[in-house]
Amino acid sequence: MIQALAFYMFAFMTIASAILVISSRNPVHSVLFLILAFFNAAGLFVLLGAEFLAMILVVVYVGAVAVLFMFVVMMLDINFVEMRQGFLQYLPIGGLVGLILASELLTLAGSWIISPDASRVGAAPIPDGVTNTHALGQVLYTDYLYLFEAAGMILLVAMIGAIVLTHRRRTGVRKQVIADQLARHPADTIELRKVDSGRGI
Amino acid sequence: MPLSEMPNLVPALPELFLAVAILALLMIGVFLKSDTADNAMRTSRQIWMLSILTLVLTALLVLTVSGERLYTFNGMFVTDQFAVFMKILILGGAGLTLLISRDYLEMNSMGRFEYGILCIFATLGMLMMVSANDLISLYVGLEMQSLSLYVLAAFRRDEQRSTEAGLKYFVLGALASGMLLYGSSLIYGFSGTTNFTVMAEMFAHGGDYAPSLGVIIGIVFILAGLAFKVSAVPFHMWTPDVYEGAPTPVTAFFAVAPKIAGLALFLRVMTGPFGDLVDQWQQIIVFVSIASMVLGAFAAINQTNIKRMMAYSSIGHVGYALIGLAVGTETGVYGVLVYLGIYMFMTVGTFACILCMRRGERMVEDISDLAGLSKSQPLLAMALTIFMFSMAGIPPLAGFFGKFYVFMAAVEAQLYGLAVIGLVTSVVGAFYYLRIIRVVYFDEAGDPFDKAVSRPIAFVVTLSAAIMVFFILYPALLLDPAAAAASALFGG
Numbered sequence: 001m002i003q004a005l006a007f008y009m010f011a012f013m014t015i016a017s018a019i020l021v022i023s024s025r026n027p028v029h030s031v032l033f034l035i036l037a038f039f040n041a042a043g044l045f046v047l048l049g050a051e052f053l054a055m056i057l058v059v060v061y062v063g064a065v066a067v068l069f070m071f072v073v074m075m076l077d078i079n080f081v082e083m084r085q086g087f088l089q090y091l092p093i094g095g096l097v098g099l100i101l102a103s104e105l106l107t108l109a110g111s112w113i114i115s116p117d118a119s120r121v122g123a124a125p126i127p128d129g130v131t132n133t134h135a136l137g138q139v140l141y142t143d144y145l146y147l148f149e150a151a152g153m154i155l156l157v158a159m160i161g162a163i164v165l166t167h168r169r170r171t172g173v174r175k176q177v178i179a180d181q182l183a184r185h186p187a188d189t190i191e192l193r194k195v196d197s198g199r200g201i
Numbered sequence: 202m203p204l205s206e207m208p209n210l211v212p213a214l215p216e217l218f219l220a221v222a223i224l225a226l227l228m229i230g231v232f233l234k235s236d237t238a239d240n241a242m243r244t245s246r247q248i249w250m251l252s253i254l255t256l257v258l259t260a261l262l263v264l265t266v267s268g269e270r271l272y273t274f275n276g277m278f279v280t281d282q283f284a285v286f287m288k289i290l291i292l293g294g295a296g297l298t299l300l301i302s303r304d305y306l307e308m309n310s311m312g313r314f315e316y317g318i319l320c321i322f323a324t325l326g327m328l329m330m331v332s333a334n335d336l337i338s339l340y341v342g343l344e345m346q347s348l349s350l351y352v353l354a355a356f357r358r359d360e361q362r363s364t365e366a367g368l369k370y371f372v373l374g375a376l377a378s379g380m381l382l383y384g385s386s387l388i389y390g391f392s393g394t395t396n397f398t399v400m401a402e403m404f405a406h407g408g409d410y411a412p413s414l415g416v417i418i419g420i421v422f423i424l425a426g427l428a429f430k431v432s433a434v435p436f437h438m439w440t441p442d443v444y445e446g447a448p449t450p451v452t453a454f455f456a457v458a459p460k461i462a463g464l465a466l467f468l469r470v471m472t473g474p475f476g477d478l479v480d481q482w483q484q485i486i487v488f489v490s491i492a493s494m495v496l497g498a499f500a501a502i503n504q505t506n507i508k509r510m511m512a513y514s515s516i517g518h519v520g521y522a523l524i525g526l527a528v529g530t531e532t533g534v535y536g537v538l539v540y541l542g543i544y545m546f547m548t549v550g551t552f553a554c555i556l557c558m559r560r561g562e563r564m565v566e567d568i569s570d571l572a573g574l575s576k577s578q579p580l581l582a583m584a585l586t587i588f589m590f591s592m593a594g595i596p597p598l599a600g601f602f603g604k605f606y607v608f609m610a611a612v613e614a615q616l617y618g619l620a621v622i623g624l625v626t627s628v629v630g631a632f633y634y635l636r637i638i639r640v641v642y643f644d645e646a647g648d649p650f651d652k653a654v655s656r657p658i659a660f661v662v663t664l665s666a667a668i669m670v671f672f673i674l675y676p677a678l679l680l681d682p683a684a685a686a687a688s689a690l691f692g693g
Contacts, residue, residue, distance in 0.1 A: 142275075143275045144275070145208060145274060145275075146208070146213075146274035146275070146277050146278055146338060147277065147337055147338060147341055149220075150329065150338070150341040150342070150345065151341060153220060153223075153322075153325070153345060154341065154344055154345050154348060157319075157322050157345060157348045157349050157352075158348060160227070160315060160318065160319065160322075160352070161319070161348060161349070161351070161352035163315075164313070164315045164319070164352055164356070164358075165352060165355055165358050165367075
């Protein structure tokens, strides 16, 4: 009962916030609704018993992707009114893509009705008695150790590459060096002068 | 994890050593002073030296670990004689191209320590590709190599041509990776495994499994992805632009190490898991091979830029090497291995000569700039002549033997058409190789190049030229390991 209630709440909120993402006029609001949609989708995953996926969704999509969107929206000077002008022009092709997507989803859903066993084949078995985060960790660091480490090395390459291609040593940057500030002696920086009254320096 | 479950690390010792060494070099590079131009140059030179040393040590490790076929990491990693042979070639190619790169980097203010590190990173990816025994480990190795290469292509980031080359390579390379992944997913979906050993058993003749259409489509996609990485013909478009735009030492690296690694992967995948499906993929390889040879021969004729010409030449060479794979037998693979061994030295030597084409501290790249080289630098001219003759496949130079073994394998397998087309395109190819020799010896001399040839370049030119000339005296040095490697690939 409570589970069904939670499901309908999450599902309703996901769909509602997804609609608000594309209908709100302010792009910043769109991003915020997107974050709400992600959170609710994560809730749906928890209900399915895929808590690892739920956490990853929050960490990766809310933590990184949505923030990236936010940056793009706020830092780039995009004229959203202008972008919407071609709406009618692109409606046919957009509608076609939507139609294809919808029919594919229907086919997928239909297969559950035609053969209820099909969905069971796709699901990978989880060992009994452990959570799926635990189960994932067990294979990730044993069977797939090689791939895990190799993926780490690839990320390192990506990091080095990004630094090599973009980092520049700029001249004339004034950095705060606290050690230098502390090491300064009053005698080096302050000069005391006796000023005769009414004369100025 | 109990200790007994620790995977056996010994077969992967060279890769582990290389990975740890990369991390160490990165630390050294970051913590050495590089605040001024002079200090940065010194740091980059130290890292350059250490990178070469690392490659040499890795090669020694590869040799000590060599032996029978060993699997580790849950069957995802394999090492055998074939892997050892290929790894030595890759490490040799990477080391030699790194050796000739120093002066160019320092002269063109590219002296940053990341260059050497990215080079050995790419090499690590290649070693992993050669040892891949699983679709996922294949992809991971390939991607490590490709990512490093994209960055290397754009390494001269202040020059438009270099960044353009990097971007082009990245976009097209990502597309090729996508195709490879799509093919892999199809194969996984239809066979239920990503492991090559299991796949080989499943597809073996006499098994109760007939390859379904999905598997065959998957193989075609994997072939397309791999053909892109070795720049075989329908997927070669990126090669001339990237070779021309990338800094010359990087081009030299591209022309040698990734080609060898890509072809090693080709051999491993096609003869391993899909070895018994040879009827399905043979026509594709035959087509790719013929198309590469023909395009490599004819498109190179009109080129005026020597790096562009070398790009087309390398496309042609891939075509010749693929003849051996198209044959699909041990003799064919043996031919490919011999071909690659000779190709490596030939190409490194040629690029070392190209790196000497400097006039007043500036690189020149036109073929016509070579005019009068025979008078100003007779030794360099002679070396270049040897490489060009060898590329054209004129006996008694080594290049002839590479082609000879590949064509012999084709004739033995009664693929006469392939052998004949190979011979005809060799003759056409000889035209543009000989044209360079004509320019060097008979054309009106222009301004001479800078005389100073640095010691590493002189060493590499001398070594490669000597190998080209004296290969005929003691060919067993290459032929015996190649034969052992080829039989290891088929012996199981």
